[in-house]
Amino acid sequence: MEFKQQEGVTLAEVAKAAGVGESTVSRVLRNHGSFTTKTRDRVLAAVQHLGYVPNRIAGTLASAGSRLVAFVIPSLSNIVFTDVLRGASATLEDHGYQAVFAVTDYDPEKEEALVASMLAWRPTAVMLAGYEHADGTVKMLRAAKCRVVEVLDIDGVALDLAVGFSNHAAGRESANFMLQRGYRRIGYVGHDLNRDTRASKRFASFCETLGAGGAPLADRQIHPGPSSVENGRIGLEQLLARTPDVDAVYFSNDDMALGGYFHCLSHGIMVPDDLAILGYNGLDIGRATPQRLSTLLTPRVTIGQVAAQLVVDDAPSQVIDLGFELIEGETA
Structure with missing residues (x-):
């Protein structure tokens, strides 16, 4: 089925579903004129059921x-x-x-x-x-x-x-890359996975692939808010304080990865000898850091x-x- 052939829901359809005239529907939606509470409730229920949206553009x-x-x-x-x-x-x-x-x-x-x-x-x-x-x-x-x-x-x-x-494919590719490089104590630093469903898909496939490769995720640090360089720095600091023996960390995106990289620079952690870092998105700034960021480039x-x-x-x-x-x- 081609979506483009579907027609928009009309005022007349709302009126028919509510059992009232089109003028009554118009009055209810504009909240102007006379109508009973019962009529308003029927009209609003029809609007919600049909997914009707009033047309704010009229005439010319x-x-x-x-x-x-x-x-x-x-x-x-x-x-x-x-x-x-x-x-x-x-x-x-x-x-x-x-x-x-x-x-x-x-x-x-x-x-x-x-x-x-x-x-x-x-x-x-x-x-x-x-x-x-x-x-x-x-x-x-x-x-x-x-x-x-x-x-x-x-x-x-x-x-x-x-x-x-495919975000699932991106997560698998990231995990396979780390496994092929020989890393076995791998951590994750990311942002809110409940709201960012694409990051959640990548993370799920990343963990699944690590487990299948015999190196299940060692630890994770999830920031409850949005991604940022600062949250990546804080997230890596918290993860290393809890699990200092990780040898690589996968970040939810390059913003977070750059924050982790800056943490390593300021604390004498050698990258990648002491700790490997992998990002996601392929932002331009990742090519301008002292060491070019390992990442996935998205178009x-x-x-x-x-x-x-x-x-x-x-x-x-x-x-x-x-x-x-x-x-x-x-x-x-």
């Missing part, structure tokens, strides 16, 4: 809405998402589309609210990170008359279009470009795997 503004592409992303402090935006924006602008964005802070409930706000402007497409969304978000996206593009993951079932790579800008081109072309529903590249570097 409707054509403007058709040129909008909405990005609902977890963070702007993480360069991963700004790279995707950069790639997509250039392609969209070349074809006369306008990109708008909102930030969820990795909060599924906030993502749901922001998706509702974006859909109210009837965009051509909505782009989101990953496959994991609240049920209400999925219902609205399925009911909307627009394309949906999920980026940075292909481990799951796409709603419509998906462009990225973030290309993901944005390809995702935008699929929207411009109104392509059939599909999943595109752009893969990743292991950068051996000098830290592992």
Whole structure:
């Protein structure tokens, strides 16, 4: 089934489901005019059941809405998402589309609210990170008359279009790399795995692969908040205080890995002789450190470009795997 053929839920359908007239639905949604509490409850229940989102663009503004592409992303402090935006924006602008964005802070409930706000402007497409969304978000996206593009993951079932790579495969590749290098006391330092589902997938496959290779994870240090250089430094310090005999540490991303690397520099820990470090994402700064960071390079800008081109072309529903590249570097 091609997602693009689905029609948006109309005001008339909401009215039919609620057993009232369209004007009554309009009054309830605008909270203006006369209606009973019972009628309001029936209308709101129908809205929730159908995933209806009011159209905020009327008359002559409707054509403007058709040129909008909405990005609902977890963070702007993480360069991963700004790279995707950069790639997509250039392609969209070349074809006369306008990109708008909102930030969820990795909060599924906030993502749901922001998706509702974006859909109210009837965009051509909505782009989101990953496959994991609240049920209400999925219902609205399925009911909307627009394309949906999920980026940075292909481990799951796409709603419509998906462009990225397998995070499970990235976790396995990282573990195999460390095992092949001879490391056997391997630790992990990461950020909130409950909110960052892509990091969680990598971590799960990393641990599974280590166990299968006869070297189960020695210890882990999970920071409850977002990733950052500082949290990576603190996380490694805490892990080494508890488990000083680890010979390698896998970090949830390059931000965290750089913090760990700086901790080693300031405490006389020789990298990789005393401790090996492996990151994830392949950020530019990892090539500028005294020792080039060992990491996995993800094609973030290309993901944005390809995702935008699929929207411009109104392509059939599909999943595109752009893969990743292991950068051996000098830290592992």
